[in-house]
């Protein structure tokens with residue numbers, strides 16, 4: 001059903017979507033429509049994960065009082081970090097959940113913590129889905145995890161890995177600043193040449 005309703009909608013060209021998605025750090029005083037939020041959450045659920053473990057839980061913080069508390073836990077006075085977060089009507093708190101047996105075994109054998117990779121993909125699904133709905137987002141990795149856990153009732157044994165602010169952006173789309181292709185791509189061998 002979800003898939004059908006998405007397929008019936010004319011999708012934004014993927015390149016345009018990728019260029020539209022950006023970290024928005026100012027938001028309009030405008031609520032996010034529940035159906036848009038539902039679509040974004042539905043897209044998040046479709047994210048791939050190692051052994052399909054889906055090691056995530058998402059707390060939608062849309063109560064203004066709790067949102068303010070979470071926003072306070074993201075901002076840092078001395079370093080001047082994340083003072084914009086209070087403007088965003090929604091904060092999504094991404095909690096890492098235990099993965100399944102195969103993923104955990106793979107993580108142990110290969111010494112690679114797959115759930116962190118999974119959560120990154122999950123987060124990007126959210127941000128791209130938000131952009132496709134005309135919404136802005138910003139991933140927030142700088143926050144007081146203990147405070148956020150307390151505010152949202154997350155068990156102390158679990159990790160909150162990321163917070164995503166969500167709302168209608170107040171700013172314009174920026175040109176992306178990225179390393180040159182030849183610096184980040186090489187063919188057949190690790191190196192500094194794309195040839």
Ligand SMILES: Cc1cc2nc3c(=O)[nH]c(=O)nc-3n(C[C@H](O)[C@H](O)[C@H](O)COP(=O)(O)O)c2cc1C
Pocket residue numbers: 021022023024025082138139140141142143176
């Ligand atoms: C894991 C992660 C953590 C981040 N944490 C923050 C943060 O705490 N505050 C912030 O303003 N931006 C944060 N960002 C956004 C990055 O600064 C941003 O993605 C990067 O500068 C590229 O800009 P763009 O997203 O607009 O393309 C984070 C991004 C990622 C992927």
